[in-house]
Amino acid sequence: KAGVTQTPRYLIKTRGQQVTLSCSPISGHRSVSWYQQTPGQGLQFLFEYFSETQRNKGNFPGRFSGRQFSNSRSEMNVSTLELGDSALYLCASSGGQALQYFGPGTRLTVL
Amino acid sequence: QKEVEQDPGPLSVPEGAIVSLNCTYSNSAFQYFMWYRQYSRKGPELLMYTYSSGNKEDGRFTAQVDKSSKYISLFIRDSQPSDSATYLCAMSERAAGNKLTFGGGTRVLVKP
Numbered sequence: 525k526a527g528v529t530q531t532p533r534y535l536i537k538t539r540g541q542q543v544t545l546s547c548s549p550i551s552g553h554r555s556v557s558w559y560q561q562t563p564g565q566g567l568q569f570l571f572e573y574f575s576e577t578q579r580n581k582g583n584f585p586g587r588f589s590g591r592q593f594s595n596s597r598s599e600m601n602v603s604t605l606e607l608g609d610s611a612l613y614l615c616a617s618s619g620g621q622a623l624q625y626f627g628p629g630t631r632l633t634v635l
Numbered sequence: 636q637k638e639v640e641q642d643p644g645p646l647s648v649p650e651g652a653i654v655s656l657n658c659t660y661s662n663s664a665f666q667y668f669m670w671y672r673q674y675s676r677k678g679p680e681l682l683m684y685t686y687s688s689g690n691k692e693d694g695r696f697t698a699q700v701d702k703s704s705k706y707i708s709l710f711i712r713d714s715q716p717s718d719s720a721t722y723l724c725a726m727s728e729r730a731a732g733n734k735l736t737f738g739g740g741t742r743v744l745v746k747p
Contacts, residue, residue, distance in 0.1 A: 528678075555732070555733050557733050557734070557735070559735075566737055566738075566739045566740065567679075567723065567725075567735075567737040567740075568737075569734050569735060569736070572732055572733050572734060574732070574733075579732045579733075580731065580732045580733070580734045582734070614678055614679070616733070616735075618733045621667065621686070622667035622669075622727035622731075622732075622733055622735065623667075623669075623681070623684055624669075624681070624733055624735060625681060626671070626678040626679045626680070626681075627678050628677060628678045629677075629678045631676075
């Protein structure tokens, strides 16, 4: 099976802009979770989507949002970018029981 | 205090040695326990997955979970330079869907 894919792999944006990241899960997996990884805070859970519904949400401001499509592909959006949003954004795919497989990530740099 | 604590290292060992990693946690509701390996600028790779307490072995890797002590361990036997990476523990509550709570990661260096 193909693994989790994320696009784009690298992004450079300026403060105030918005960005959309995309994730394609492993075939057959209906759950997609998003995480933010920074040197200071480590890996932090953003939200989880299952069958097009947000099932879980972490402690991030409303500028961070997501959605899932009927084919399980997911997108996350960050509006009004801040310098502190610079991070590696990771998508994880799950078939159940908390067992998650991660994609390579999208490295976002906010200038 | 963080829910999951993990020594950041670095942990430096000679090739062939046993690498011993551990995490402590405070949330007694955690039921699923995982270890991930992450190379620089890559996504985390799942190494071991355990439900509830007990031991699990897979090749050179052994994972142990002691829920009474809120303590999990990962042992890597016959370590290789290719095992040099950051190792992350992760945990999840049964009722929390697929929300994982991670430790901060331990950087491991295996010297030839």
